Structures are given as C-alpha cells and as structure tokens.
Amino acid sequence: MEFRWHRKDLLSLYDLSREEIEYILDTAEEFKKVSERNVKKVPALRGKTVVNFFVEPSTRTRISFELAEQRLSADIINVAVDASSLKKGETLLDTVRNIEARQVDLLVMRHRATGAQNFIAQNVRCGVINAGDGAHSHPTQALLDIFTIRQRKGRVAGLNVTIVGDILHSRVARSNIWGLLKLGARVTLAGPATLVPREFEKIGVRVCHNLRDALRAADVVNLLRIQHERQTAGFFPSVNEYARFFGLNQETFQYLRPDALVMHPGPINRDVELDSAVADGPNSVILEQVTNGLAVRMAVLFLVAGCGNK
Amino acid sequence: MNSSNFILKGGRVIDPARGIDRVMDIGVADGIITAPEAVGNPEIIDVSGLVVTPGLIDLHVHLRQPGNTAAETIATGTMAAAAGGFTAIVAMPNTTPAADTPGAIEYLRQTAARQGVVRVLPCGCLTRNRAGKEMAGIGGLHSAGVVALSDDGGCIQDHALMRHVAEYAHSFGLPILDHCEDAFLAANGVMHEGEWSVLLGMNGIASASEELMVARDIILSRLTGARIHVQHVSARESVELIRQARRQGLPVTGEATPHHIALTDECIKTYDTNYKMNPPLRSEADRQALIAGLADGTITVIATDHAPHTATAKLVEFDDAPFGIIGLETALPITLTLLVHSGILSLPDLIAKFTTGPAEVLGLDHCDLAEGHPADITVFDPDCAYEIDPSTFHSKARNTPFGGMKVRGRVRRTIVGGRTVYRYPEQAS
Numbered sequence: 162m163e164f165r166w167h168r169k170d171l172l173s174l175y176d177l178s179r180e181e182i183e184y185i186l187d188t189a190e191e192f193k194k195v196s197e198r199n200v201k202k203v204p205a206l207r208g209k210t211v212v213n214f215f216v217e218p219s220t221r222t223r224i225s226f227e228l229a230e231q232r233l234s235a236d237i238i239n240v241a242v243d244a245s246s247l248k249k250g251e252t253l254l255d256t257v258r259n260i261e262a263r264q265v266d267l268l269v270m271r272h273r274a275t276g277a278q279n280f281i282a283q284n285v286r287c288g289v290i291n292a293g294d295g296a297h298s299h300p301t302q303a304l305l306d307i308f309t310i311r312q313r314k315g316r317v318a319g320l321n322v323t324i325v326g327d328i329l330h331s332r333v334a335r336s337n338i339w340g341l342l343k344l345g346a347r348v349t350l351a352g353p354a355t356l357v358p359r360e361f362e363k364i365g366v367r368v369c370h371n372l373r374d375a376l377r378a379a380d381v382v383n384l385l386r387i388q389h390e391r392q393t394a395g396f397f398p399s400v401n402e403y404a405r406f407f408g409l410n411q412e413t414f415q416y417l418r419p420d421a422l423v424m425h426p427g428p429i430n431r432d433v434e435l436d437s438a439v440a441d442g443p444n445s446v447i448l449e450q451v452t453n454g455l456a457v458r459m460a461v462l463f464l465v466a467g468c469g470n471k
Numbered sequence: 472m473n474s475s476n477f478i479l480k481g482g483r484v485i486d487p488a489r490g491i492d493r494v495m496d497i498g499v500a501d502g503i504i505t506a507p508e509a510v511g512n513p514e515i516i517d518v519s520g521l522v523v524t525p526g527l528i529d530l531h532v533h534l535r536q537p538g539n540t541a542a543e544t545i546a547t548g549t550m551a552a553a554a555g556g557f558t559a560i561v562a563m564p565n566t567t568p569a570a571d572t573p574g575a576i577e578y579l580r581q582t583a584a585r586q587g588v589v590r591v592l593p594c595g596c597l598t599r600n601r602a603g604k605e606m607a608g609i610g611g612l613h614s615a616g617v618v619a620l621s622d623d624g625g626c627i628q629d630h631a632l633m634r635h636v637a638e639y640a641h642s643f644g645l646p647i648l649d650h651c652e653d654a655f656l657a658a659n660g661v662m663h664e665g666e667w668s669v670l671l672g673m674n675g676i677a678s679a680s681e682e683l684m685v686a687r688d689i690i691l692s693r694l695t696g697a698r699i700h701v702q703h704v705s706a707r708e709s710v711e712l713i714r715q716a717r718r719q720g721l722p723v724t725g726e727a728t729p730h731h732i733a734l735t736d737e738c739i740k741t742y743d744t745n746y747k748m749n750p751p752l753r754s755e756a757d758r759q760a761l762i763a764g765l766a767d768g769t770i771t772v773i774a775t776d777h778a779p780h781t782a783t784a785k786l787v788e789f790d791d792a793p794f795g796i797i798g799l800e801t802a803l804p805i806t807l808t809l810l811v812h813s814g815i816l817s818l819p820d821l822i823a824k825f826t827t828g829p830a831e832v833l834g835l836d837h838c839d840l841a842e843g844h845p846a847d848i849t850v851f852d853p854d855c856a857y858e859i860d861p862s863t864f865h866s867k868a869r870n871t872p873f874g875g876m877k878v879r880g881r882v883r884r885t886i887v888g889g890r891t892v893y894r895y896p897e898q899a900s
Contacts, residue, residue, distance in 0.1 A: 175670075252783070252787060253788060254786060272788065273790075274789060275671055275672050275790065276671070276673075276742035276789045277789075277790075279742045280742050280788060280789070283742075297671055298672070330672075331672075335672055358669050360666045360669040360670075361669060363666050364666075364670065
C-alpha cells in the first residue's frame, strides 16, 4: 500500500506517526542523491513561493532551508525580524496574514514562543514548517539527527540514544525524544536535575544525572549546546563545573562504546559540552548532520508543498 | 426594570444561612423581603420548578474601569454579573490607576451607583500602587467604604511588610484577599509546572510558588489574628494547608474558581490563550483535590476571577498573552453541572459557596432571605440544558474557554434591592 502525505504543516514530531516519519526519511534519501550530482537542482518547487520568516535569529537553520529551497527551484523571500513590522507594533498574526496575502505557498517560521507556529497554522491557509519554536519543537533538526543515525547504524529501533545537556530549554531534545520513541529507540536524558526534570520519565524515557551511567550502553550520544545565560540564572554553578561533570571530555569518552556516534546540533561550545578532540574524532558525525539537514529539509519542503501527491 | 411589590410563588427556596430548603413563597415590598401576606397589591410571579436563593456574591471580579475600558466597564461588568445571578461583586483594585486611595474608591462607588446594575463592593490595595513596598492608606480606604484589601495579581513578597499589613488591616476589621504566589519561583512562568509544561517546553509555575505563600499567610494569620482569604486556590498542597489551618481554628478561608474546578493543564496543548490564567490550570490530581476541598468544607467560596481581555490582546503567541478569563456568566451553570448534577455537592451546599461562604469572608450579616432584609434574590432553573454561547454574553469581553460546553442550569431572574435587573428570556427594553 502506497503511503500518501496529507499534512499542510509540519509543526512537531509529536503529531506524526512512525509511518510519516519514515516516509520523510525515505524521501530525504532520494533528495540526498540530488546534492551529490553535478547539477544540484531539481524543479520540484518551481512556481512555488516560500517565505522564510525568522522571528528569532538563526544562521544555520535559515541557510539550510534557503539552500534546500533553491535546490528545489522555489521562489524565496526572507523576512528577518529586524526588517519586519513586528517592531512597529503589528501583531504576529497580522504580519503573517500580510505575507500570506501575496499568494505565498509555504511559510518556514522560527519564533521564540512555544506554540507560535501552531497558533499561526490554525489561522492561515498556506503551509507552515516549524523551524524552531521556543523550547518546544524543531522537527527538521530531529529528523536530520534521526536520518544520520539511520544511515550510519542501518536502523533506529532498539538503539540506545543518550541526549546530554539542557533538556529543559531544548526544542532539539523534545523533537528528538518524540521521533526516537516513535521509531522504537530507547532514550536516555542526562544532565543535572536543574536541566533534566524527572517528569520526562512519564513518557517512557530514562532520566540519568550521572553522565558515566548514561554513556555506558549508548549507541548514540547527542550533546546539546549549553547556553551561558543558564549559569547566571542559577541552573549550574560555572561553565567549568558543567564541563567537568556533564561534558563529553577525554575522561568520560572512555565510558562510550567504540562504535558510538557522537552528535551535536551546533553551534558547539568547544571544551564545554564537547571536548575538541572528540568533536573532531572518528566517532563524530557532526558535519554529516549538517549535510543531511539539507536533504531532510528538501524532503519536508517537497512533501508539505503538496508535490508529493501529484 | 421596575421596583414593585411582588411575590415569588411556588419556588424551591434554598437559604443556607437559615438552613431552609423547601417550597415556599417569598414576598418583596419596597425592596425589602416581607411576609407574603403583608405585601400590598403584589404582582404574582410564578417561579414553580425554579430555585430561589439569596443573591449570589462573587468575591473576585475585575471590572477594568478605570484603565482598560476596551475590555470591560463597570456598566458591562455589572450587567454580566446580573446575567450570571450575582447581586453583589467585589471589585478588585488592580485598575489603572490602582484603587489605593479614598478618591479611587469614591470614583468606583459613584460610577457604580450611576451605571452599575448590581452592588459593587470596593476592595482597596494593601500597598501603594500594588507595588508591595509601602503600606497603602488602609484606614482611609476603610473610611471610604472598602470591604476588603488585596494586591490581587501581585503578592507582597516581603514577609515583614505582610505581617504589618495583616496586623494593621486587622485593627480595622478588614479581611485580606491574597493572591498567593512566590514571585521568584513563578518568574517567567506561563502554565503549571508539570508533565505538560515539560512536554510543551513552556516555562512552568511550580505549585510550590502558591504553597509557600499560603503557608506564609497561615503562619502570619496565626501570629497576627488577621483574617486571610486565599484567592483562587489551585494546588492540592494549598488545599491541604488550608484544611489544617481551619482545623486549628485560624481565620483562614479559600476560594476555588470554576475554571480550576473544570479544567487542567492538558488543555494548553491546543495553545488556546483562553487557557492561560494565573494561577494556572493545574493537574488532574489538583483539580480533584479542589473538588474534595469543596466537598469537605475546606474551600468555602466559589469565586470567578472574572478577568476580561480584548480579543486582540488574547489573539497572540501563548507566551505573550495576558493571564485570565471571564467567568461571571458561566460560573453558576458550570458548577451546577460539575458539582451538583454529578452528585458531589448538594444544591444547598453549592449555593452556600456563593452566599454564606463569601459573606463570612467579608463579615456581611444579612446574606439570607429573612424578612426585613434587602431583597437581593437569585432565581434559576437548575435543570435547563444548553450549550454555552459566548455571543450572548453581556460582558464586553469574550475570553472564555467554555464556549460550546454543555451545561445544565440557567439564571432566570436576578433581583437587587427589590428591582429585577436581569430576566431570562430577555425582553427588548
């Protein structure tokens, strides 16, 4: 039975079934080949208009989406927060409706507030792709992480994936948790209790406050960027202490299996959450994640734009 | 509508203050409850099949005037109260400017006298501009006619100041209505801290932020003898603290809102900002604890925390939306449906939460249907089934999550001082 994509929006992996996630990953496999060709462009989104609406600063995700859109031949408009009307007191919904009134097909949106994209998607006709909302959801990042795991390990089900760091404030972690659980992986969250609340256990993940224990059985370890402002807010005493107890350093690296993958969504704080030598070492797939991000975003844009059904 | 002599005939009269629950007639002459046989030339109003109670009192209403009359006014807010069966409402002082001076109270009283539909009982601030720094002129506010004091929306964080305010208010016999919230623990929070805040990635407001201040207030009530009423109790731990305090005989009371009785934090997964309020909707265990507290008499008051906001203010990102929902026109049908028709509370027990409960907090002495008392009366149909339709509201605001909810119970007539100020079905005037 052929699977058909039917969603106009991609807001959260929480909303998706295992079949839908796998369909995106399979589609991304095809698009990855496009970027490996001499001519790296296909006409899949020709005649479609995509607006990249970033109400929170982003370089990496925005560049990845923009390049994906260009390789699909879409027409692109970038709206950055400084240039937008939001500074003039217009509401978010009015700003988006104003953009949409120009017959836009897709809105790729980032926003600091949890659920902002859900709120917008409920109120507009065009498709909405979530490029990160608050600490809630960043589905394309999780999809590219899972895509990388699947390519390297050949499967996701049954793998032990450990996510380390500021889970409390991380949309990357939340999206990974849902995606990994739906595909049958076992998820461990590690870090100090101030950043890794026990409530996560209620959805079937393991919470561990000792990094060594969290690393021992891991097939994959995904390290999150630690924001320095969390220190001033009192979540941990110092960056040095964080690095010592919760960073993947030369010492804690010894607890990891030899074939474990080391991942990081970037940008890395070298020698804080991740030791430089490990980041550049043989276990690291960090740059592959970036490469795969392009293929995954092409797949998502293609499917959500409705081209997949035609 | 006119004031006249009339007899409410054949209704089920529930008068909790006097322990009455039976079918009987209630006479009104010149705005005063009068023995039916003594009412001269009465209009006979058939209320058979309906319930007749003392006028309902809401301890917790935001009228928004002055300062935000786009959301509500004294005229529209009191009309909403009448439509909800309330004959008296306590107006919270977090207007702009805040009601922290006798002049502000005088403005409220005069405007309510001219434009108000039901009785407006003024509440003054505990501290100047509700800033939690300096005591407000409490004696002057008392002389101006406030019935209680509150920094509602804010909570005095300085325990020494709270102690002095409690002592000082107590010397004027004024109760304190406290919004119990530790500002450090609650900082930046937009919803209950729990499973759903963790899943949604929203900043949580820990129950501990309420529990700490409820405990503080109980301790200070014991120290000072002050009457402290805990507004909008939301956490199960707070219910237990109030239960223990009341067992010890302390003058501590608590109120529950219909939304904390009806809803939980899971509702927020829709990102509908009409589920954003403070204190936040909490877990199912908290909701059940509130209901248990109502059933065993720990919580003696149901109050709405009617908090009008414009549609524009609420149609924004969840993080940016203001806290609060309206409640005057839905409180009675929702609590009838969830507490009485479900068998948790008897009808007289529910009515007590809207009458003798709030009257006890304020020290009012005639919240009953005894002859000689002002004729503040609510008449409702306890069984009438319908769906809540916000487009029929009299409030200026529509920020409610209850649109479409199936309820049983409809206000049929609200009488203030012998004048019928609301009737259903409504008639063109």
